[in-house]
Amino acid sequence: MGISTSAATTHNELSLAESAYRRVRDMLITLEIRPGEPINEGILATELEVGRTPLREALKRLEHDHLVQTYPRRGTFATIVDITELSNISEIRLALEPLAARRAADSASETARTGLRQLADRIAALDMDSMSASDIMRFDIDVHRAVYAATGNGHLEDVLIRYDNLAVRIWFLVLDKMPPVSGHVRGHTELLRAIADGDADLAVDLTTSHVADFQHAIRTVL
Known part of the structure; x- marks a missing residue:
């Protein structure tokens, strides 16, 4: 039919x-x-x-x-980017991002784990010295979305994408004032590999540090 x-x-x-x-x-x-x-x-x-x-x-x-x-x-x-929302956004991300990292490390499919390793390899191979900060930050977006998708929990994925989007807008607003973001993004390779290897505790620690460092970095330049 x-x-x-x-x-x-x-x-x-x-x-x-x-x-x-x-x-x-x-x-x-x-x-x-x-x-x-x-x-x-x-x-x-x-x-x-x-x-x-x-x-x-x-x-x-x-x-x-x-x-x-x-x-x-x-x-x-x-909408206007509201810097005063940084604390509220970070509070939610600090609660949910580690949860997503643990769930992905514990439950991701083999296909998802392969994709995470491939993304880690792509980031490790980037010549970031020849890239703009904006282009480098697009890989940060890719990393977060890949991790959220790997959880297999569509509701958690939707919520985290929404709040990561708001955080990214703040980041892009002050990107020209920030120190180089290459180290920040390249550091994601360890997180991606930890999740792909099923090391949930390491993934949680790395994720928590990443979100906290993001908030600190933004506050430093405000």
Whole structure:
């Protein structure tokens, strides 16, 4: 039995909305779309090569993520990065990131463990001296998302991605004031390998230090 036209259209729109959501989300957290900047749906839909309907669905989700805000008769804007939220965000991450590291180390599939080792090898092989801080930080995002996915707990993954996104926005806001981030990102190789090897205690210790160091580094430059 074939898929009906309406069902196929719905599936396609959901796929387009998910793609639009992920692409706009990453533009927002890396400040490619600057805080406070208006979202022009027509221009953005053309740039992403999607229709207005999936883009609007993506923007609704991004509003729930506190990355955009819609105002009646004014439009949709990228939210302002609120530095004062750093403590609250870090408190949540300090509670949940070690939990994710332990669960991933204990429960990740062999496919996920292989992916973590491969990501560790990619980071170890990077010539970071020739890379911008922004490009290096994109690997930090990749590491966190890979660890969250390896937990096999979709609810935990969704929550952590949301709060990591907010933390990354703060990081990108002060990136030009920060010391080199290469050491910070390269240090993830040990975490990735600890999880891949099933060393939960080491993974928890490394994750806790990483989140605490992030908060300290940001406060140092504020």
